[in-house]
Every structure is written in structure tokens, then in C-alpha cells.
Amino acid sequence: MTVTAIIGGTGAALFPGRSAAEEVPVTTRWGECSAPVERWAQGDDTVLFLPRHGRDASIAPHRVNYRANIQALADLGATRIIALNAVGGITSAAGSLVVPEQLIDYTWGREHTYYDGSDGSLEHVEITEPYDSNLRKSLVSAATLAGVPVEAGGVYGVTQGPRLETAAEVDRLERDGCTLIGMTSMPEAGLAAELGVAYACLALVVNAAAGRGSAGIHADIEAHVNNTITAAAAVIDAFLQE
Ligand code: HPA
Numbered sequence: 001m002t003v004t005a006i007i008g009g010t011g012a013a014l015f016p017g018r019s020a021a022e023e024v025p026v027t028t029r030w031g032e033c034s035a036p037v038e039r040w041a042q043g044d045d046t047v048l049f050l051p052r053h054g055r056d057a058s059i060a061p062h063r064v065n066y067r068a069n070i071q072a073l074a075d076l077g078a079t080r081i082i083a084l085n086a087v088g089g090i091t092s093a094a095g096s097l098v099v100p101e102q103l104i105d106y107t108w109g110r111e112h113t114y115y116d117g118s119d120g121s122l123e124h125v126e127i128t129e130p131y132d133s134n135l136r137k138s139l140v141s142a143a144t145l146a147g148v149p150v151e152a153g154g155v156y157g158v159t160q161g162p163r164l165e166t167a168a169e170v171d172r173l174e175r176d177g178c179t180l181i182g183m184t185s186m187p188e189a190g191l192a193a194e195l196g197v198a199y200a201c202l203a204l205v206v207n208a209a210a211g212r213g214s215a216g217i218h219a220d221i222e223a224h225v226n227n228t229i230t231a232a233a234a235v236i237d238a239f240l241q242e
Contacts, residue, residue: 002080003080004045004047004080005048005049007081008049008084009052009053018038018040022039023036023039028072029071030071034052034054034059034068035054038050042240042241043241045240052069052184061162062107070195071114071191078197080199081192081198083189083200083202085156085185085204086204088164088208088209089207090170091179092179092180092203093208094205094223095227096228097204097231097235099131099140099143099151099152100131101152102155103130103185103186103189104176105190107183110187112191113194114194125190126193130185130193131199135198135199135200138239138242139239140152141242142235142238142239143238146234146237147234148234148235150235156179156182157178158183158185158186159173159182164210170211185201205224206221206224
């Protein structure tokens with residue numbers, strides 16, 4: 001029996017089966033997670049769902065209690081986490097889905113580790129591959145099964161937010177090798193690694209990054225958010241059924 005957790009971002013997707021979910025309130029030693037975790041059965045397996053920004057999407061990216069969120073999912077038995085993240089595209093087109101392979105962390109001041117000295121333990125966890133390669137492959141095959149095009153590969157630049165970027169910042173991120181920009185993949189990926197939970201990202205490119213599109217960013221988001229959520233839900237559904 002596998003326990004798979006899905007962390008949803010803005011505009012949490014509707015998955016078949018979720019209507020039968022029970023709510024599990026979880027408190028961790030790191031405090032409260034963003035919302036009660038939803039849990040439902042999928043065949044012999046269990047699915048957990050947690051909206052990263054809270055039920056009403058009011059928790060800003062730099063204020064999310066990432067440590068509590070990842071701990072809660074691990075405490076409920078999750079051995080793999082699929083993170084859905086809305087992102088801006090530097091080289092990926094708005095409206096597309098991407099399973100990135102790498103990330104660069106530009107965030108600051110977030111509670112980003114379980115090794116904060118509170119229990120005297122310390123481990124320098126390896127995140128050479130921040131996204132689990134088996135999970136990435138499974139997501140890509142699920143997309144093929146679902147008939148949804150996804151790009152495999154890419155580098156997620158994680159910015160602090162909640163403001164968007166300047167055009168020059170996007171140029172710098174591109175020079176660094178980033179192909180996508182979002183605000184939430186770290187510290188999530190690092191914390192999952194610290195707890196030994198496999199973690200991968202399905203990025204929803206909801207807009208062209210600042211200075212790269214012809215429409216305004218918010219107009220872009222409005223135009224692409226619903227379609228990318230529907231496509232991502234189809235990928236997740238196929239992934240869970242596999
Ligand atoms: N930049 C950062 N985070 C984002 C963006 C963006 O353009 N779009 C969605 N999340």
C-alpha cells in the first residue's frame with residue numbers, strides 16, 4: 001500500500017475521489033500545517049491532499065509553514081509527494097506543463113530545515129537531484145497516458161515573492177540557467193529530502209515571466225490558470241491510477 005501526497009498550489013485541482021475525502025487535522029512539533037490534510041482511498045492506496053496556501057489561498061509563499069506541511073504528510077505515512085506549483089515561464093510557454101529536473105534556491109529567511117539545533121542532531125542532506133527521478137519518470141508516463149503534453153526537464157528558480165520579478169531579474173535568472181520561476185519549491189524539496197520522502201514537481205506555467213510576454217502577467221494567468229489546472233488534474237489522475 002502506497003501513501004501518495006499531493007501538495008496543491010493556487011487554484012487547487014479537483015481530483016476524482018477527493019469528494020469522498022476525510023479531513024485529518026494534524027499538529028506537528030513545527031506547528032500547524034496550511035490546512036487539515038484531506039485523505040481518501042484509491043484502490044489499495046491512500047492519497048493525501050494539502051493546499052499549500054491554505055483553504056482560502058491566503059497564506060503567502062514566504063509565510064507557508066513548510067516544515068509543518070512536509071512533517072504532517074510524512075507523519076501520515078506519505079512516501080512520495082507530488083507538488084503542483086504555478087510558475088512563470090522563462091523558456092517554457094504559458095499554458096504548458098513541465099516536470100523540472102533541477103532548481104536554484106533564491107529564497108531567504110524561511111524556516112528551511114529540520115536541523116535547527118532544537119534536538120542537537122545535524123545532517124547535511126544531499127539534494128544533488130532535488131526531484132526524485134523515478135517520480136519524474138512516472139509523472140511523464142502518466143501525462144503520456146492521459147494524452148497531456150508535458151515538458152520533461154528544466155530548472156525551477158525559486159524566488160522569495162510575494163511580488164513578481166523585474167525584467168532584469170528574469171534576465172539574470174535565465175543567465176543562471178533557470179527556465180521557470182516560482183515561489184514555493186524551496187524549502188519544500190529540501191525538507192522532503194531531510195525526511196527521506198521522494199518529491200517531484202509538476203509545474204503549471206500560468207504566465208510568461210516578467211518582460212517575456214505580450215500580455216500583462218495577471219492577464220496571462222487569467223488566460224491559462226484553468227486550462228493548466230485541468231491538464232494537471234488529468235496527469236495526477238493517471239499517475240494515481242498507474
Ligand atoms: N514568478 C514567480 N512566481 C510565479 C510566477 C512568476 O512569474 N507565476 C506564477 N508564480
